[in-house]
Amino acid sequence: MAPGPITVLGLEGSANKVGAGLVRDGQVLSNPRRTFVPPPGQGFLPGQTARHHRGCVLALLQEALQEAGLDPSQVDCVAYTKGPGMGAPLVTVAVVARTLAQLWNKPLLGVNHCVGHIEMGRLITGAQNPTVLYVSGGNTQVIAYSEHRYRIFGETIDIAVGNCLDRFARVLKISNDPSPGYNIEQMAKKGRQLVELPYTVKGMDVSFSGILSHIEETLFAMLVEITERAMAHCGSREALVVGGVGCNMRLQEMMGIMCAERGAQLFATDERFCIDNGAMIAQAGWEMFRTGQVTQLEDSWITQRYRTDEVEVTWRD
Known part of the structure; x- marks a missing residue:
């Protein structure tokens, strides 16, 4: 674990939104996202949604780094949504996260999507x-x-x-x-x-x-x-x-x-933090990383069914 402030990149893509967010010790540094919007009368299908995410995620990553004023050397950990969610979109984002972790030589963390929502809500509202x-x-x-x-x-x-x-x-x-x-x-x-x-x-x-x-x-x-x-x-x-x-x-x-x-x-x-976003994955990843959790590369898979109560919450008393 890095000494001093911890900066985590979070990548979210479990459904029709793909996001990249950077969090440092309780401060949201950046949080851009894109939404796949199908025509009226249609839902978002896994394959179409995954293609949308592939077309957006690298630009979002660059935007998040630029908005935060950081370069990859200043990122301590890469977190991604492990599940639950739609298979193809989850895989798209997980592949990017695994690639970045290896290119940048950073630890990797698979985050439960639901826990990401909870930790973002606790951070933003101050609820204890x-x-x-x-x-x-x-x-x-x-x-x-x-x-x-x-x-x-x-x-x-x-x-x-x-x-x-x-x-x-x-x-x-x-x-x-x-x-x-x-x-x-x-x-x-x-x-x-x-x-x-x-x-x-x-x-x-x-x-x-x-x-x-x-x-x-x-x-x-x-x-x-x-x-x-x-x-x-x-x-x-x-x-x-x-x-x-x-x-x-x-x-x-x-x-x-x-x-x-x-x-x-x-x-x-509000919608900045309620709706799926990268910063919520970064925040949950920050909580996990500071208590010594990491995901080994061979364990960095995704699962469409990943229940909230399966996660060991090591960062709370």
């Missing part, structure tokens, strides 16, 4: 030990830290909330630019009637597949309910919303009301 609602295109989980693991208290039992919103947008041919969820949110602001929908909470888990024909308010109410239940179980006074869906202002508003009623505090970030 929050109950985490992680909501994105591929993941929906309620998480709390205990004994060197991020424990999953509840999750979706079918599709993720972001995927539900995306599929709804495809049915209605709502634009994917800048994202389906953002455009649904803007349309919902103009709504005048709340339609009753299936509300499926099973203990600490939720099911969204039966709601595809309607959408948003009911989804968020279900998420708020299971987050509140986890907070009660943990005696938590902090809630943190992370993931791409976490920048939805209505979800933040509903979570804020719940927290206020409990005498708790809500922490959330």
Whole structure:
């Protein structure tokens, strides 16, 4: 491990966004990203998304270094998203990370995507030990830290909330630019009637597949309910919303009301840090690297299924 300040490059590419970010001891130095935007009515396919990432990633790397005012000799570690995510995009970014680590003679670190979101949220908001609602295109989980693991208290039992919103947008041919969820949110602001929908909470888990024909308010109410239940179980006074869906202002508003009623505090970030980005991978990599973790080259594979609670959280008491 390098003495003094530690600078980590993070590369993210688990879904339709590819990013390169540089973090030094809690300071985000740069965080550019690009988004693959398919036509309305279509989702992003793995092969198309991977080609997009291959076409962007080297320019993003150069942009990140230039914005941070650094050269490769000043980078201490290269971190990349190991998973979860889409196979082809993950492989694209992992190959770049492995190549850079060997060219620059730097340690390599495979980072759990979900843990990256949590550590970025903790860094930006200052939340100390929050109950985490992680909501994105591929993941929906309620998480709390205990004994060197991020424990999953509840999750979706079918599709993720972001995927539900995306599929709804495809049915209605709502634009994917800048994202389906953002455009649904803007349309919902103009709504005048709340339609009753299936509300499926099973203990600490939720099911969204039966709601595809309607959408948003009911989804968020279900998420708020299971987050509140986890907070009660943990005696938590902090809630943190992370993931791409976490920048939805209505979800933040509903979570804020719940927290206020409990005498708790809500922490959330905007689209710069909620949506997939390289800096979140760099930040999680920084936490891992400073506690002695590295990924050997022969172990630098990717996995589409990499659960949050599989990670040993060596950097927290």
